[in-house]
Amino acid sequence: MLGPKERKIFCLNNIAQVGLEKFRKGYSVTKNLDEAAGILVRSADMLSMEFPEGLRAVARAGAGVNNIPIEKCSEKGIVVFNTPGANANSVKELVLAGLLLASRDIFGGIKWIRDNSTEAEISKLAEKAKKNFAGHEISGKTLGVIGLGAIGVRVANAAVALGMNVLGFDPYLSVKSAWMLSPMIKHADTAEEVYAASDFITIHVPAMESTKKMINAEAISKMKPGIKILNFARDVLVDELALKEALTSGQVAKYISDFPNATSVNLPNSVILPHLGASTEEAEDNCAIMAAVQLQDYLDNGNITNSVNFPELNAGTCGAEARVAILHRNIPNMLSQITAFFGNNNLNIENLSNKARGGYAYTLLDISHKMPDDTVERLKEINGVLRVRRVKEKN
Numbered sequence: 001m002l003g004p005k006e007r008k009i010f011c012l013n014n015i016a017q018v019g020l021e022k023f024r025k026g027y028s029v030t031k032n033l034d035e036a037a038g039i040l041v042r043s044a045d046m047l048s049m050e051f052p053e054g055l056r057a058v059a060r061a062g063a064g065v066n067n068i069p070i071e072k073c074s075e076k077g078i079v080v081f082n083t084p085g086a087n088a089n090s091v092k093e094l095v096l097a098g099l100l101l102a103s104r105d106i107f108g109g110i111k112w113i114r115d116n117s118t119e120a121e122i123s124k125l126a127e128k129a130k131k132n133f134a135g136h137e138i139s140g141k142t143l144g145v146i147g148l149g150a151i152g153v154r155v156a157n158a159a160v161a162l163g164m165n166v167l168g169f170d171p172y173l174s175v176k177s178a179w180m181l182s183p184m185i186k187h188a189d190t191a192e193e194v195y196a197a198s199d200f201i202t203i204h205v206p207a208m209e210s211t212k213k214m215i216n217a218e219a220i221s222k223m224k225p226g227i228k229i230l231n232f233a234r235d236v237l238v239d240e241l242a243l244k245e246a247l248t249s250g251q252v253a254k255y256i257s258d259f260p261n262a263t264s265v266n267l268p269n270s271v272i273l274p275h276l277g278a279s280t281e282e283a284e285d286n287c288a289i290m291a292a293v294q295l296q297d298y299l300d301n302g303n304i305t306n307s308v309n310f311p312e313l314n315a316g317t318c319g320a321e322a323r324v325a326i327l328h329r330n331i332p333n334m335l336s337q338i339t340a341f342f343g344n345n346n347l348n349i350e351n352l353s354n355k356a357r358g359g360y361a362y363t364l365l366d367i368s369h370k371m372p373d374d375t376v377e378r379l380k381e382i383n384g385v386l387r388v389r390r391v392k393e394k395n
Contacts, residue, residue, distance in 0.1 A: 007299055010036035012044035015061060019288020023296055038295045040288075043067060051076060056389065059295040061287035062087060062278060063150070064234065065308050066207050074309045074360055077327040077387025079298060081306050083290040085150035090283035092154040094276055095202055095232050098256040099143070099159070101271050102200060102228040104135035139163030144198030146191060147233070148173050152204035153180045160184045169194045195222040200230065207234040217242035220251060228254040232277050235259035243267065302364050302391040310362050311355035320350045320366035322393035324375065329384040330361040337382045338363060345372060360386075370394070 008030040009023065019040075020029065030036055039046075039058045046058070046068050058068060059081040073080050100106065112129055119125055141164055145156045148170035156166045160182045168181070169188040188194045191214075194201065201223070205211050215229065216239040229252055231238055240263040246252040247269045255270040258277045265272050278287065290306075297303045302325035303314045310327060328334050335354060342349055348368035355362055371393065372378070379388045 005300075007037040008032075008035045009038050009040060009295070011040045012046065013040075013042035013061075015040045015042070015291075016285045016288035018285045019061065019290075019292040022289055022292040024300075027296065037299055040291055040295065041068070042287075051078060056387075057081065057295055057298050059083075059291035061284070061291040064207065066234070070309050075386065079304060079307050079327070080309045081291065081294045081298070081304075082308055083287045083294070084306060086286040086290045087278035087280075087283035088150040088154055090280040091151045091232055091277040092158060094258065094273070095151075095155045095230060096158055096162075098202075098230045098232065098258075098271075098273075099138055099162075099200060102230060102254040102256050103138050103141075105133040107271060109133040138200070141165070141199040142167060142197055144169070144188075144194035144201040145185075145204065146170070146194060146201065147204035148177050148181065149204060150177075151232075152202075153177050155202060155204065156185050157182045164200075167194055167197055191219070192222055195219060196224070198227065199224065200228045202230040203233050203237055205233060205237065207236050212236045213239040215239065215243070217245070220246045223251070225251055226253040227251070229256070231255070231257040231259065235261055235264060240264055240267065300391075302389065304362060309357075310360055311357035313353050313355045313362050313364060315351060315353045315364045315366070318366055318392045321369055322367045322371050323391040324365050324367065324371065324379070325389040325391050326363045326365075326379060326385060327387045328361055328363065328382075329386070330356040330359050331384050334361065334382070334384055335363065338365070338379065341375075341379060341382075342367065347371060364391075 006026045008028055010030055010033050034052045037054060037056050040061060041058060042061050044067065055078055057079045058073060060068060061083055063082050063084050065080060065082050068080055070080055116122055116125060139162060143159045143164045143166050145152050145166060145168045148156065148168050156168050159166050166185045167188050168185050169191055203215065214237055220242060235257065243252060243255060244267055247255060247267055253269065255267055257264055258273045258275050260272050260274055294305050297305065301317055302323060304310055304312055305314065326338060339349065349365050350368050351366040353364045376388045376390060379385060
């Protein structure tokens, strides 16, 4: 085999060293984007970035990818990865803290203590004042969980363990999530069913056009008076102007969010945290490791795991003479044109894997013979091909 290729990785954010150490010998971090084969990113805004021709992949050390121009990457044949589940426990624990902050006026009590810290009789005064900060237990209350992905499942199960009645809603519930769910969790057929029955609602869905401002005036009007809403997913999921009116009227008793912005930080009866959800050492390590492993496997072997714009496909390591990877549009006659090229050049295809996702598709081929030097250029001439890579080949 040709020796392992040397590859450069560009980091747009600080990436945990334990993740960078997962790269094999031959990989190195560069400060020059133009020579990078891959990008590692957390929260840096990439929406207006220009990408060099040699960039093959972007790996987000986290779940959300709204800071990455997905369509632009797709059209350039740049695979975008994320790390679903790597920070799920960290977020789950903060959501549980949010439940307690919503049910008990913990911050109000702490502020009172600080404001009266110079009083000599602070102990006696506190006994009289504590009734102003009384709240409710969460045990026996109903928690509605909208979105039962990696985080939502963990939140739902933990709430059951804390004695809550849990009602879950997710029209796209995966088999994996279904297996993980406690049998004590009741499944709702609609979001409206969750709105009507819940004392607390927590949302765990991705930010898409279909979910933006899903918690709006109409949705809030269907909720119990005094509902408490938790948002540890994305601020755009909530119509914060409508929420402000509901918080002022008391229809919504409390709003706990992990997303500070010019509107949310001034909402009444709210607790806004500084985006702490995945900010634990453990979560940052887990995300960095997962992102690095996926990025290297794609660059070295052509395998795709947890991509948000191209289909998942794993052909293992290449034992044949060569492997070629083709990112292309999901249109008719693509495979026949690709295989015809190899047939016309008397190149035997030992293994072919093909998957599609929406308007895009991916094909990996293991070839028995040395490929022509102009293989990449000739395959790129096929209408609909976005990128071609000679992943591995023997001398």
